[in-house]
Amino acid sequence: MRIDVVAVIPEIIHCFLQYSIPKRAIQKGVVQVVVHDLRNYGLGKYRQIDDYPYGGGGGMVLRPEPYARLLDQLRAQRTYDEIIMLSPAGELLAQPLVNELSLKRNLILLCGHYKGVDQRVIDLFVSREISIGDYVLSGGELAACILLDAVIRLVPGAVGNEESVLTDSFQDDLLAPPVYTRPAEFRGLRVPDVLLSGDHKKIAQWRWEQAIARTKARRPDLYQRFLQRMEASPLQQQQQQRRKSSSNH
Numbered sequence: 001m002r003i004d005v006v007a008v009i010p011e012i013i014h015c016f017l018q019y020s021i022p023k024r025a026i027q028k029g030v031v032q033v034v035v036h037d038l039r040n041y042g043l044g045k046y047r048q049i050d051d052y053p054y055g056g057g058g059g060m061v062l063r064p065e066p067y068a069r070l071l072d073q074l075r076a077q078r079t080y081d082e083i084i085m086l087s088p089a090g091e092l093l094a095q096p097l098v099n100e101l102s103l104k105r106n107l108i109l110l111c112g113h114y115k116g117v118d119q120r121v122i123d124l125f126v127s128r129e130i131s132i133g134d135y136v137l138s139g140g141e142l143a144a145c146i147l148l149d150a151v152i153r154l155v156p157g158a159v160g161n162e163e164s165v166l167t168d169s170f171q172d173d174l175l176a177p178p179v180y181t182r183p184a185e186f187r188g189l190r191v192p193d194v195l196l197s198g199d200h201k202k203i204a205q206w207r208w209e210q211a212i213a214r215t216k217a218r219r220p221d222l223y224q225r226f227l228q229r230m231e232a233s234p235l236q237q238q239q240q241q242r243r244k245s246s247s248n249h
Contacts, residue, residue, distance in 0.1 A: 001155050002032045002106045004074060005144055006067070008049065008113040010037045012141040013148075021153050030157035033148065041066040050114055059115030067110065067121045074108065082127050083108045085117065086140035086147065090129030093147065095170035097130070101147075102154035109147060111140030173226035175219060177210035 005013050013035045017023060025031045042049040043065055050060040071083070081104040091097070101107065110117070110126065122129065132143045152158050159165055168176060180191040194206045216223040 001030070001102075001104070002034065002078075003148065003151070004034045004036060004080075004106075004108045005111065005148070006036045006038055006070060006108065007111040007141050007144070008038050008062075008139060009141050010035045012139075013111075013144060016145040016148070020149075021158055022149060025152050025155060025158035028157055031152050031155050033152075036070055038062075038066050038070070041069040053115060057115075061115050062113060062117045062121075064118040064120045064124075067117070067125065071108070071125050078106055080106045080108050083110065083125050084147075085110045085112065085122055085126045085129045086132070086143040087112055087117075087122075087129045088131050088134070088136060090131040093130050093132050093150070095168075098147075098150040099154065099171075102151045107151075109140075109144045111144050113139040170222075172211075173215075173222055173229055174211040175215045175222070177207040177214065 007013050013033075017026065017033055017035075022031075022033070026033060038049050039047045041047075043063070048063070049066045050062050053059065053061045074080070082101065084107065086109060110121070130143075130147065132146050137143060154165055156162060165171075180195060184191050184196060192206065194202050197203070212223075212226075215226060
């Protein structure tokens with residue numbers, strides 16, 4: 001998988017890629033991340049990338065020419081499955097969308113900045129706009145880091161135990177159950193006996209029930225989606241349970 005990231009402050013992306021799963025995935029060659037500095041494609045001696053908005057108002061708007069220069073160059077070299085603009089106007093990032101993107105071969109992430117990006121960039125080049133939430137950041141670089149992390153960890157070979165990502169929160173429209181490690185007792189609180197029993201079937205059932213209970217209590221919206229999916233496909237429910245059971249052996 002190759003992901004190109006176009007940023008106004010590329011140092012943010014470079015720093016993020018120096019740690020944890022993204023760093024190891026790049027070192028192992030399971031993913032390639034290429035970071036582009038938009039200013040390298042700016043206009044004139046000072047590499048201008050922004051200008052005042054037509055119609056007046058505060059803030060600066062990123063011009064279309066630098067994006068066009070870079071995107072024309074990249075698209076001439078290879079075919080991209082998606083060109084994504086990180087934007088508060090986009091669809092909300094959620095696990096099903098992350099799963100979908102992790103199956104792509106080539107992606108481009110565009111990081112906005114200042115007041116925004118000239119709409120013609122979106123009209124001409126962007127296939128998808130994605131938002132990480134209903135709030136505003138100084139630029140799209142941090143949003144791109146979140147999307148990069150979520151996608152890269154699903155690429156085969158990025159995580160040592162690939163089964164672990166299949167039981168993360170949201171993969172089944174459920175939050176993950178509580179987890180415990182040593183010691184078996186800490187400040188008067190014991191690990192649930194079932195987790196110490198060695199009975200994998202009972203452990204799988206406990207985790208399944210805890211995931212449902214936790215989701216119902218903390219995320220009723222997610223719980224309703226889970227119920228709707230299960231009602232629509234009883235067979236899928238059985239398959240989900242078997243998968244959870246087998247993932248713990």
